[in-house]
Amino acid sequence: MTMKWMEQxxxxxAGEALERKLRDSAPVSGRPGYILRDGxxxxxxxxxxxxxxxQHPAIIEAMRTALLTEGAGSGASRLVTGNRTPYRELxxxxxxxxxxxxxxxxxxxxxxxxxxxSALVGRGDVVFSDxxxxxxxxxxxxxxxxxxxRYRHNDMEHLRHLLHKHRGARRKLIVTxxxxxxxxxxxxxxxxxxxxxxxxxxxxxxEAHSGGxxxxxxxxxxxxxxxxxDIDIHMGTFSKAFGLYGAYVxxxxxxxxxxxxxARPFIYSTALPPSILAGISQSLExxxxxSDRRRLLLAASRKFRTMLRDGGFQTxxxxxxxxxxIVGDNAAALRFSAELQEAGIAAVAIRPPxxxxxxxxxxxxxxxxxxxxxxxxxxSCIRSIGLKLGVLxx
Ligand code: PMP
Numbered sequence: 368m369t370m371k372w373m374e375q376x377x378x379x380x381a382g383e384a385l386e387r388k389l390r391d392s393a394p395v396s397g398r399p400g401y402i403l404r405d406g407x408x409x410x411x412x413x414x415x416x417x418x419x420x421x422q423h424p425a426i427i428e429a430m431r432t433a434l435l436t437e438g439a440g441s442g443a444s445r446l447v448t449g450n451r452t453p454y455r456e457l458x459x460x461x462x463x464x465x466x467x468x469x470x471x472x473x474x475x476x477x478x479x480x481x482x483x484x485s486a487l488v489g490r491g492d493v494v495f496s497d498x499x500x501x502x503x504x505x506x507x508x509x510x511x512x513x514x515x516x517r518y519r520h521n522d523m524e525h526l527r528h529l530l531h532k533h534r535g536a537r538r539k540l541i542v543t544x545x546x547x548x549x550x551x552x553x554x555x556x557x558x559x560x561x562x563x564x565x566x567x568x569x570x571x572x573x574e575a576h577s578g579g580x581x582x583x584x585x586x587x588x589x590x591x592x593x594x595x596x597d598i599d600i601h602m603g604t605f606s607k608a609f610g611l612y613g614a615y616v617x618x619x620x621x622x623x624x625x626x627x628x629x630a631r632p633f634i635y636s637t638a639l640p641p642s643i644l645a646g647i648s649q650s651l652e653x654x655x656x657x658s659d660r661r662r663l664l665l666a667a668s669r670k671f672r673t674m675l676r677d678g679g680f681q682t683x684x685x686x687x688x689x690x691x692x693i694v695g696d697n698a699a700a701l702r703f704s705a706e707l708q709e710a711g712i713a714a715v716a717i718r719p720p721x722x723x724x725x726x727x728x729x730x731x732x733x734x735x736x737x738x739x740x741x742x743x744x745x746x747s748c749i750r751s752i753g754l755k756l757g758v759l760x761x
Contacts, residue, residue: 384698385718392713394422400736402713409713410741412731417580417688418653418660419736420610426649433645441638446627449638457648461615464655465586465601469623471616472647474632474639476575476604479614481507482630483600484542487569488513492538495529497521497554499547501573502721513540520547523558530566539568545588546576549722549730551682551689556589560597571600576689578615579608580661585654609650613639664688664735667742671733674746679759688733691717692749693726694758700727706752712745 380386395401395408399419402411420426433453441449454472461470473479484507488494492513496504499520508515516533518526526541533539541563543554556572563570574587582590587603589595600622605613616626626633653660665686672690675682680692694700700716707714707729718727729749733742753759 384701400734400741404708404713407708407711409708409711410737410745412712412714412733412737412745414732414734415576415607416610416734417576417608417664417732418610418657419734420608420650420653420660423610423650423653425653426610426646429649430642430646433642437641437645439642440640443638444634444636445638446634451638451641451644453641453644453648454638457644457651460648460651461617464584464651465590465615465617466595467601467617468620469618471623471626471630471633472639472644473614473616473630474636475612476501476573476602476606476614477503477506478632478636479602479604479616480504480573481510482632483571483602483616483626484508484513484540485511485631486626486629487511487571487600488538488540491536492540493533493536495526495533495539495541495568497543497547499550500542500544501548501575504542504544504573508542513538521552521555523555523562526559526562530562530568534566539566540571541568542571542573544573544575546574546685546687546689548576548689549717549728550691551576551685551687551730553588553685553687556592556594560594563597569599570597571602572598574601574603575607576687578603579654580664580688583658584656585658585661605647605650609647609654611646611650612643613647660735664733667735667737667739668733670739671731671742671746674743675749678746678750678753680749680753690731690733691728692731692753692758693728695725695727697727699756699758700729703729703752703756703758706756707749710748710752712748 392402392404395403401408443449458470480503488511490512493516494508494513495516498517516529545554577588579585581588589598601617603615605611668686668688697718704716714729714731717730
């Protein structure tokens with residue numbers, strides 16, 4: 368049997384509590400912040416719908432209208448005949464929102480990162496990338512064939528050393544998540560801007576977990592820190608705070624012209640359905656104008672961190688909606704997640720290779736729609752399970 372190896376490999380993954388399995392779930396009508404799984408309504412602490420927009424009636428209505436006028440699919444890639452009017456309107460609005468020369472919409476964040484990185488660098492170039500950057504960045508570097516110089520997480524001395532070591536490279540690109548997806552902590556963006564200037568490198572940021580959440584109009588962390596004009600390539604997703612799907616890349620007009628000519632996922636893949644674009648445009652308006660959602664989310668994130676710490680857990684600093692609790696052992700993380708489900712909470716166990724060996728964890732993701740009471744009850748339940756499983760000392 369030529370495929371027998373697969374069954375064997377899967378068995379060994381299962382033996383190490385590392386096999387991943389798909390599980391059905393559905394939204395709960397009229398109860399944002401909850402999810403239906405195995406017939407049970409669970410408080411959803413496992414979604415990236417940070418601002419609670421995935422069920423927003425105005426977004427759904429905009430999508431329905433576009434579906435009726437523009438049809439289901441776009442029919443071709445954008446360079447062929449898929450470039451529908453909603454693209455131009457959305458990209459103009461995105462460039463205005465990000466205060467950049469131009470914007471380009473991508474099918475999703477994964478394709479944005481792989482497409483942009485492989486369009487910017489190639490053989491003879493070096494990408495300097497934080498060790499905890501998202502897998503789509505890692506894959507983009509592999510696809511580009513540039514040398515991958517990974518620096519220890521947020522270790523600026525290590526990065527400085529690598530930049531010096533590769534000072535002769537043709538092009539240099541520093542790339543970082545702004546909020547790290549499995550830890551919820553922030554990149555040292557001021558320092559990265561400084562190093563980029565000193566070493567003549569391009570700087571790309573992935574605002575997947577900060578777009579819509581930080582900044583006066585939800586522009587992201589770089590805007591809230593006042594350094595957006597020092598960033599060469601801004602990338603973010605519509606799959607998280609925007610409650611939808613798709614991604615953006617913002618920068619100079621030249622950058623966007625270059626990507627239209629060189630980003631292979633953009634050139635060789637079918638354009639997003641027009642209804643998605645209409646939904647994103649509506650979502651962007653809400654993200655820009657409804658700052659209360661951001662305020663509530665950030666306050667809840669700070670409070671939830673404090674509650675977990677008071678309960679004896681260690682977690683990352685800051686106010687991002689990603690709050691990890693490190694368990695260590697893979698099987699223990701799975702058990703923790705199963706106990707949470709028993710108690711009415713959906714929260715995923717994140718295991719290697721998504722996170723380094725020995726750092727399996729529960730990643731709690733918060734949403735602006737969660738109430739203080741719900742989070743208090745969740746924190747108390749998490750503590751009880753932590754004690755029961757010996758994750759917390761008695
Ligand atoms: N970058 C980061 C930091 C992410 O967390 C993710 C999503 N998990 C992506 C990129 C990919 O985005 P998408 O889900 O839109 O493909």
